[in-house]
Amino acid sequence: MQPIVNYENADLARLKSAAANVVSRLTDHDSRQGVPIAHPMLDGVDAYAHKALAGKAPAVPTTRDANDPEAAAYLAYLTHHKAHAVFSGNKQIEAQMQAQLDDFSFGNPAWQQMFDEYVKYFWAYPGHSGGKLDYRSWRDPEYGGGSYDYGCVSWQLPSDATIALIGDIGTGTDVAAAVLTSALSFKPDAILHVGDVYYSGTEQEFDTYFLGLLNAAFTATGHRPPVYTLPGNHEYFCGAFPYFRCLDEGRLVNHPHQQQQASYFRLTTEDEAWQILGMDTGYHGHYLKVAGDKLDEALGELHVTPRDAYDPQNPPPMVYVRSDEVDWHRHHLSQFSGRTLLFGHHQLYSGRFTVGVAPDYDGDINRPGVNTALWQAFGPYFDKVAAWFWGHEHNLCIFEDNFRPTGWPPNSSEPDNPLKTLAKGRCIGHSAIPVQERETPYAEVNPVPIIPGTQLQMVEQWYNRGFEILKLNGAGQPAHCTYYQVAGADPAPLKIYSEEIR
Known part of the structure; x- marks a missing residue:
């Protein structure tokens, strides 16, 4: 059995989803085996994520081989920060990230795919663009119209279910x-x-x-x-x-x-x-325990202003x-x-x-x-x-x-x-x-x-x-x-x- 490393941090969870989706396509991963677990890209995302949650950034690697664990962690770092530079409209940081990404001659197209997937997943969350989360209130005229019967399944379980x-x-x-x-x-x-x-x-x-x-x-x-x-x-x-x-x-x-x-x-x-x-x-409950302050510190490593880069959720105490x-x-x-x-x-x-x-x-x-x-x-x-x-x-x-x-x-x-x-x-x-x-x-x-x-x-x-x-x-x-x-x-x-x- 192998661990499935997942994150309660929304940004890092989306990054892991993006990496897993790309890995599935690159490796013809058999979906019947479940979420992909072992691959240099996934290992790199996990290594970067653990650093980010501690408010740190990966070290600049000595190799330019994207399959090297050290390089993969840095690629995940660059990809994530390039995305947030795009979100914040910071062209200078975006160019700096892209220039460093271009140094990696092996595997860079895959990381570009991961960037594209992450951007898609990020914007799928409506709060980033001023939209509202999908929710169906029984009071909303579009759904229940104030009827307590809304949300009640008409089919009934057997008495001895x-x-x-x-x-x-x-x-x-x-x-x-x-x-x-x-x-x-x-x-x-x-x-x-x-x-x-x-x-x-x-x-x-x-x-x-x-x-x-x-x-x-x-x-x-x-x-x-x-x-x-x-x-x-x-x-x-x-x-x-x-x-x-x-x-x-x-x-x-x-x-x-x-x-x-x-x-x-x-x-x-x-x-x-x-x-x-x-x-x-x-x-x-989806923005609890996100260690947002630590992720802000990690974003700040490249002088990206966190609040310009994304719309952080202030978690409720419970x-x-x-x-x-x-x-x-x-x-x-x-x-x-x-x-x-x-x-x-x-x-x-x-x-x-x-x-x-x-x-x-x-x-x-x-x-x-x-x-x-x-x-x-x-x-x-x-x-x-x-x-x-x-x-x-x-x-x-x-x-x-x-x-x-x-x-x-x-x-x-x-x-x-x-x-x-x-x-x-x-x-x-x-x-x-x-x-x-x-x-x-x-x-x-x-x-x-x-x-x-x-x-x-x-x-x-x-x-x-x-x-x-x-x-x-x-x-x-x-x-x-x-x-x-x-x-x-x-x-x-x-x-x-x-x-x-x-």
Whole structure:
């Protein structure tokens, strides 16, 4: 197994997408093997990206061979900065970058192709040209016209539905294929994906590493359930236009009445005992942790003024859901008499990563490991929520039930209490992106404990990937969720843990 190096930085993710697309064409890369991983151009982009995120620039190479790792890193540097000089209209810097690029006699046409691809992906993000991100508000006359029914899928799940849950699977790799094949062996009535198509959700990546992956698995297993997918941060790096095209073309479903309209959705069972609410956290979550100040420093190495070169997003302190969408979810939570399952891409809390902010004063409810913006948006309805599943973190984390941050006020059942306790929070972003032992995914940086004995196992220092099978059992009966892993590319399902969800 090899690592798939991806970036939470939008510019660097687009650069990696551009390089991967060029490498695929140059090498006749077999898309059935997933995103291209090993090539001097990709290695060069990664070497440059690691420097850029640290606010540094690669050293001038002693060789002019574009296949040399040192030279490839510098070529990535020059290509990226030439693009931003073009964006800022700085002809002098653009000429300087081009003059240095021309010194590389081998491989330069490929880097020009990468430049062209990066420019295309950069401008695909509408914020750079004063446009708005694609989003379909239920309040917008063009979409829902103020109807809460907008975003509700008319097709209903069987009362005893079997649902496969996957996260961060859009890589097209043999491991991702094994996870899907294993999940499909349970003959699910639907698949729910909590988002992320790598590296930046381009059309080519959607067509190949998400839709292509799904179709290959459906053909191999002879089972084709409808798929419902949420946008992660990577889908929004290119404005989420390929994501919405994917929904509109109906390629994820078998019948029009199964189709998903928006980046959020509602599914119900035929007996109205359960509803599933999928939320869009990517809209305000795709510019988090971009290390923008460091990238600014790297751009400044060539005297490009960062704010002239691109339109940087000022990240919010925490990922959050749009207020109009929160109102939509709250309506369906308050009006539904059954139980609810929530799905989103970003974490509500994490034991490993910072998803919130540190408290400023005694009694402040903020915690680095807790997204209090999401908690307070949905907290008043947690007594109606049986479980919340999310991804983003490439790990399986079955957190202890009814987790409540230390120092918070006691839980209460008052209807408007935004700090009610969630029964079950589950991170399921472990379907495809490889994670090595040295990455210590289970290190407890924040006091958010997981249930003992539920960690993923390893094969040769690589953590297994996996999926979940959620079984509904009709009105008045608890649902059952079983967590599975697969060892490498072997699709045999290996049970980790099973629980009731009430």
